[in-house]
């Protein structure tokens with residue numbers, strides 16, 4: 635019997651102005667305990683944790699195993715090895731802006747890499763992940779670990795054609811194509827050890843597709859410049875010691891996605907407008923985590939007080955929340971044998 639554990643962290647994307655560019659991994663881990671034996675049998679999937687009531691256990695319908703099957707198909711393998719048992723433990727809340735779908739896609743690709751002994755590097759695995767999650771911010775941070783900036787290289791016309799089947803068609807085997815090679819580029823950015831991420835997680839779900847559907851198809855020049863100016867400073871400001879709370883607060887502001895998404899997240903506008911380093915000691919910046927509804931704040935202390943202020947504002951808007959204080963998961967996705 636061969637057994638191992640796959641571990642994939644959650645993530646927060648955008649960090650304010652870095653829409654589809656910046657991401658940080660968060661030390662909340664989905665794990666897959668995998669057992670493969672030589673006996674005859676089927677692949678059995680079991681699941682506990684967030685989403686247990688809604689996540690399908692049919693391997694052709696579950697996003698983790700669907701992703702693994704897609705990668706196997708790309709290597710001319712059409713089913714899991716017999717007698718594969720996969721137990722998923724998932725503490726990452728689904729559809730809340732903490733990268734649950736990205737972590738599931740990574741878990742699936744790493745699973746295929748192990749099951750078929752493909753020996754792909756993390757960057758090679760990212761090509762498959764990016765066929766499923768088409769923006770790199772969450773997944774690059776979750777796979778590589780830490781605070782990460784990333785982009786997709788420009789593709790040739792032939793490579794663009796390979797991207798034509800939708801992620802959902804690839805997962806359900808209605809369409810097929812192999813990913814372009816070396817699609818994602820990234821760099822790990824500095825992170826000041828004093829900084830922690832406080833995530834305030836509302837109880838309601840917001841799908842990324844819905845939160846993307848409210849965004850405009852074009853932006854004004856002043857709004858683009860506003861974000862670019864802040865993004866340039868943010869990538870350095872989060873690595874500086876001593877931490878400059880006021881600077882971080884200013885450079886985590888955004889005009890590209892948050893103003894449009896606030897209609898979907900009661901309380902977001904008030905939190906962004908009212909909470910500053912002056913009103914909340916220890917607070918640096920505040921932004922939407924990924925597509926929301928979770929709010930990410932970066933702070934150096936007084937986490938309880940900062941969280942409580944946000945929880946109260948959400949409560950005034952009839953939204954209940956939980957919260958976590960987390961560091962970046964610097965190792966990223968890993969396998970232990």
Ligand SMILES: Nc1ncnc2c1ncn2[C@@H]1O[C@H](COP(=O)(O)OP(=O)(O)OP(=O)(O)O)[C@@H](O)[C@H]1O
Nearest residue numbers: 697728729730731732733734735738841842924925
């Ligand atoms: N562990 C999992 N197992 C199976 N499917 C999952 C798992 N995690 C997420 N998913 C799928 O991904 C969907 C949520 O993805 P979505 O992109 O809407 O939100 P998110 O990834 O949590 O947020 P964001 O991308 O803003 O950080 C779930 O509804 C489910 O279909």
Ligand SMILES: N[C@@H](CCO)C(=O)O
Nearest residue numbers: 647653654842924925
């Ligand atoms: N950059 C993405 C992250 C969510 O997956 C967005 O904000 O839509």
